[in-house]
Amino acid sequence: MSSVTIRLRVNGRSYEVQTEPQRTLLEVVREDLRLTGAKEGCGTGECGACSMIVNGRLITSCLMLAPEADGADIITIEGLAQDGRLHPLQQAFIDHGAVQCGFCIPAMILAGKALLDANPHPTEAEIRRAIAGTLCRCTGYAKIVEAIAAVTEAP
Amino acid sequence: MRRFDYYAPGSLSEALSILQERGDGGRLLAGGTDLLVQMREAGLHPSYVVSLRRLPELRGIEFDEGAGLRIGACADMAAIEAHPSVRQRYRALFEGASLIGSVQTRNMATIGGNICNAAPSADSAPPLMVLGAVAEVAGPGGRREIALEDLFTGPGTTALGPNDILMALRLPVPPPHTGSVYQRHTPRQEMDIAVVGVGVALTLQPDGEAIQGARIGLGAVAPTPIRARKAEDALAGQRPSEELVARAAELAVAASRPISDVRGSAAFRRELVRVMTRRCLGIALERARTS
Secondary structure: OOOOEEEEEEEEEEEEEEEEEEHHHHHHHHHHHHOOOOOOOOOOOOOOOOEEEEEEEEEHHHEEEEHHHOEEEEEHHOOOOOEEEEHHHHHHHHHHOOOOOOHHHHHHHHHHHHHHOOOOOOOOOHHHHHHOOOOOOOOOOOHHHHHHHOOOOOO | OOOOOEOOOOOOHHHHHHHHOOOOOOOEEOOOOOOOHHHHHHHOOEEEEEEEEEHHHHHHEEEOOOOOOEEOOOOOOHHHHHHHHHHHOOHHHHHHHHHOOOOOHHHOEEEEHHHHHOOOOOOHHHHHHHHEEEEEEEEEEEEEEEEEEHHEEEEEEOOOOOEEEEEEEEEOOOOOOOEEEEEEEEEOOOOOOEEEEEEEEEEEEOOOOEEEEEEEEEEEEOOOEEEHHHHHHHHHHOOOOHHHHHHHHHHHHHHHHOOOOEEEOOOHHHHHHHHHHHHHHHHHHHHHHHH
């Protein structure tokens, strides 16, 4: 059996990709679509650095075979800024000094977006639970939680 | 990952034919949170993978006042956690589903996968066992049903054959005055594996004075998730009291056969069974009184 053809809609743009079935969605998005915001950390779904929003839900793309995403609507960190303006979460992360090395930040911001899309006024406990699957080894999380909370308070 | 042939059949009969034709060496893929980890890190190299995501028979969660709850094997933990009937009537299952992994894990991991992966620590297993779940299985000889507690045969193994597909889990409507709960002990709150998991479903008699029946399910204390039947028998027909609950907890300890591993010693696990069974019986009793 040879490669499979899959259709993806990523950040509003349609792609058709030929891939061998054992490649992950993360590999296809990074290597074929050249969208490198999502990172591979652990490769086993524990660190969350590869998170993407697939059909409205946050998932770890290192554990999704590319053909499993056939037909999916996908948002990566590259899709958040609009017309040269940062997404409010991106701006809040900058304003609150929530970024250090940056490796986990695309996933952190997408985790925040997935939370706020479903629950615009989360408690701090809900914010912490929403980012529990995304590890940061620099910040200690406090400023990340503050940045997400700041967007919930915005009018 | 090594190469494999990939199938995404659109119907159950097509999926069963693929398994029949290809034979050994294949794997069923649901949410991927266990399978891909095993393929990437644990040396599992299937020659073919059959994706279950397009099978309509395996999807959805439906509740009916007569028939109870039917959870398609490909229902994910987040959908189970969010389902209003699960929250109201199958509290232990709600609690088990909401403890698994992270947001990302719960958006991908399926109940069928959690059961078929058959980890002794699977957080959905004790809740399903105490809530009386039955597995609907499709195989070469047709469809059959297996009580959940008969499904597990050892760590990572089940009574399903290589050509079988778990379709759904069916749970009866809990009787009136029933309370259920699932708790686990982990060193950290999120993204961890149960050192011990305890599920309880308890039904009071209509007058609320005595226990009509109770089920206790234990995770991570034996090669499979188990029921503590002697503890259950000790509770049936009795008026609840601290002494009774303590005796049931002792019998649950006697039913467990834990090992010592990185997550805890056998002695620590036995102590957890004692404390957590007592605690869960108290919560289930309280919930039964207010249900």
